[in-house]
Amino acid sequence: MIEGQRRQYKKEFIQFLYIAKGSLEEANYQLFLAKDLEYISNGEYTKLLDLCTRIKMMLYKLIKSLK
Numbered sequence: 784m785i786e787g788q789r790r791q792y793k794k795e796f797i798q799f800l801y802i803a804k805g806s807l808e809e810a811n812y813q814l815f816l817a818k819d820l821e822y823i824s825n826g827e828y829t830k831l832l833d834l835c836t837r838i839k840m841m842l843y844k845l846i847k848s849l850k
Contacts, residue, residue, distance in 0.1 A: 793849055800846050804839065811835050 814835070818828040 797846055797849050800842055800849075804842050804846075807835060807839055807842070
């Protein structure tokens with residue numbers, strides 16, 4: 784069970800999913816910064832960015848299916 788799934792109303796759960804999308808965008812920025820500061824390689828960055836993109840699409844589709 785994911786956090787937020789036990790919300791009483793569907794509207795609350797959708798709002799939680801939007802918050803998750805915002806957090807994902809923050810993570811994307813942190814990834815960019817880590818690459819820019821050379822904490823991670825370009826290969827690692829690309830893999831992680833692809834994973835973030837896939838998660839973003841999943842969130843989008845879940846939100847769309849709930850509306």
